[in-house]
Amino acid sequence: MAKIWVYAEQSQGRPAATTLELLTRARELGDVEAIALGPGAAAAAPVLGKHGAKRVHVNEEAAFAEYLAEPATDCLAALVGAGAPDLILFGFSPDSREVAGRLAARLGTGLIANAMDVDVDGSCFVAKVPYFGGAKVATYRANTSPAVVLIRPKSFEVSESGGQAEVVEVAAAIGGGSRRARIVETKTEAADKVKLEDAQVVVSGGRGLGGPENFHYVEELADALGGAAGASRAIVDAGWVPYAMQVGQTGKTVRPGVYIAAGISGAMQHTVGMKGAKVIVAINKDPEAPILKMADLGVVGDALKILPKLTEAVRAKKGG
Amino acid sequence: MKIVVTVKQVPDPNAPQGLDPDNTIARDREVVLDPGDECGIEIGLQLREAHGGEVVLVSMGPEKARDAIRKGLSMGADRGILITDGALAGADAFLTARTLAAAIGPESPDLVISATESYDGSTGMVPPMLAELLSLPQLTFAKHVEVSSGRVTVHRQTEAGYQVVEAETPALITVTAGIAEPRYASLKGIMAARSKEVRVVTAGDLGVDRGEPAEVVQGIADAETRQAGEVVEDDGSIGVERIITVLQAAKVL
Ligand SMILES: Cc1cc2nc3c(=O)[nH]c(=O)nc-3n(C[C@H](O)[C@H](O)[C@H](O)COP(=O)(O)OP(=O)(O)OC[C@H]3O[C@@H](n4cnc5c(N)ncnc54)[C@H](O)[C@@H]3O)c2cc1C
Ligand SMILES: Nc1ncnc2c1ncn2[C@@H]1O[C@H](COP(=O)(O)O)[C@@H](O)[C@H]1O
Numbered sequence: 001m002a003k004i005w006v007y008a009e010q011s012q013g014r015p016a017a018t019t020l021e022l023l024t025r026a027r028e029l030g031d032v033e034a035i036a037l038g039p040g041a042a043a044a045a046p047v048l049g050k051h052g053a054k055r056v057h058v059n060e061e062a063a064f065a066e067y068l069a070e071p072a073t074d075c076l077a078a079l080v081g082a083g084a085p086d087l088i089l090f091g092f093s094p095d096s097r098e099v100a101g102r103l104a105a106r107l108g109t110g111l112i113a114n115a116m117d118v119d120v121d122g123s124c125f126v127a128k129v130p131y132f133g134g135a136k137v138a139t140y141r142a143n144t145s146p147a148v149v150l151i152r153p154k155s156f157e158v159s160e161s162g163g164q165a166e167v168v169e170v171a172a173a174i175g176g177g178s179r180r181a182r183i184v185e186t187k188t189e190a191a192d193k194v195k196l197e198d199a200q201v202v203v204s205g206g207r208g209l210g211g212p213e214n215f216h217y218v219e220e221l222a223d224a225l226g227g228a229a230g231a232s233r234a235i236v237d238a239g240w241v242p243y244a245m246q247v248g249q250t251g252k253t254v255r256p257g258v259y260i261a262a263g264i265s266g267a268m269q270h271t272v273g274m275k276g277a278k279v280i281v282a283i284n285k286d287p288e289a290p291i292l293k294m295a296d297l298g299v300v301g302d303a304l305k306i307l308p309k310l311t312e313a314v315r316a317k318k319g320g
Numbered sequence: 321m322k323i324v325v326t327v328k329q330v331p332d333p334n335a336p337q338g339l340d341p342d343n344t345i346a347r348d349r350e351v352v353l354d355p356g357d358e359c360g361i362e363i364g365l366q367l368r369e370a371h372g373g374e375v376v377l378v379s380m381g382p383e384k385a386r387d388a389i390r391k392g393l394s395m396g397a398d399r400g401i402l403i404t405d406g407a408l409a410g411a412d413a414f415l416t417a418r419t420l421a422a423a424i425g426p427e428s429p430d431l432v433i434s435a436t437e438s439y440d441g442s443t444g445m446v447p448p449m450l451a452e453l454l455s456l457p458q459l460t461f462a463k464h465v466e467v468s469s470g471r472v473t474v475h476r477q478t479e480a481g482y483q484v485v486e487a488e489t490p491a492l493i494t495v496t497a498g499i500a501e502p503r504y505a506s507l508k509g510i511m512a513a514r515s516k517e518v519r520v521v522t523a524g525d526l527g528v529d530r531g532e533p534a535e536v537v538q539g540i541a542d543a544e545t546r547q548a549g550e551v552v553e554d555d556g557s558i559g560v561e562r563i564i565t566v567l568q569a570a571k572v573l
Pocket of ligand 2: 326327328329354356357378379380381413416420433434435436437438439441442443444445446447
């Protein structure tokens, strides 16, 4: 059996959704162990076990949460030296990719990033990676030991295995010079709205809305449907809305029941983040817009006229 | 303060994309300085204006990547290092990071600035690897940067807001696209750039050997695509009606 490690992201004892996705997939491929670091690690262990980790390596040292990347890299490097995993899986999230990058450079292995699936092929691991903006899928065979693979969020559906993990307290192994990039403060800007990646309905707006003053149409419809608002990169880069709302290759991946795209052209880099939605609705002025070629329902029309009427109609249905 | 900005030449994101029959990205496309790296250069220049010092651009790529460096020099950077070598063609993130580290190390910069992710590769794996190989702390996803008396502070963009992250220099930072509006090169800047130094080095000069790749391509296939469904032309009411029907069928209304 292949020896597979999953780097578990957790905060206050709650594992990240992506971590549970990785465990769900990993347990089909081999013997799974997880590494959970920082305050809350021990509390997270039973949840990791329930999703397929047979053993969880934990250390509760505060430095893991206080400093970026380096302490976790040190600990992992020490564990890899002793435990010799065949494959180490990370989520393709900002925090994990920094740890994975440092670790792979330190081990001298390199890595495969941005994967959407990983599999065993004989004695090797293969990973599927979106290529050419998502129009193609490349299959890579990992050429290193351990193989290091980073997987996009929402690549697998989470399920429990009902297992129980053995919890092993490990040394923090943080090097003398590794407490460097210190998080001195954490600021929360987004209010407690429905989380984009958990929402059953996502309404996203793009440049076709004309200007930031019109984005409220998107938010109002999302609110009326009890969903979350998203955005294309064009309007995130233009500063209309924060990055946390960006859907796509360099933003979030969402798989809601319904995705409504308003004033979004449907560039591959956007659709790679939403094409897993069950139903896609697009509102676009241009009958030739690529988004209409992948939507279950495409409405050719002016989003600025349709959105407010739609919101009203939704409210009326909900009210009555 | 000595600042190194890593700059990459990428296919023009605004030009139509093409694939060669063998599934490699068509090479004849327009290439530009990565827009993310333009932001890196802008921040480097602002820090130099505030603190004095020098901005050095480092790029690995084909001979043509000289144009990317030239553009940065026109914006106001002081000099460039171009690492170009057929032996580095198709380099993966780790080889790229090893090569950049070999060129940047001897410069002993106070600050290395990279973009969070490039426009073409866009995996953002080079900067953390580079930080590791240079033994620098990494302050990432910066949407705001300050340097004072040997400390660098960034606002690191997160899902919910941002973190204030601090480290002593030397350090590596990665900047996001929204951090600053890159300045245009003035005519004077373009003229001045012509006489600025661009040192050209090879992998051999840097003592970098290609090594084993981390991955081997097994195949490239078309991604699964969704089929077009119903398309209706809105007449002032049909659009809303059809969407409501779809929402009800999907049981979200
Ligand atoms: C490396 C890389 C990574 C990227 N990552 C992402 C990513 O994560 N997410 C992402 O979204 N993009 C990403 N992009 C950018 C992507 O390629 C597109 O540029 C972007 O998605 C376009 O945004 P848009 O659809 O809002 O704007 P546009 O492409 O300008 O489209 C606007 C659309 O609105 C329509 N429109 C105009 N007026 C109206 C109206 N009144 N009513 C209805 N429709 C109207 C137009 O017909 C048009 O189709 C990335 C690009 C690169 C190169
Ligand atoms: N070949 C290269 N030459 C110089 N800098 C690079 C190169 N590749 C990547 N970088 C730097 O690393 C950033 C992120 O690139 P990537 O990891 O490829 O997404 C880029 O924006 C550059 O600043």
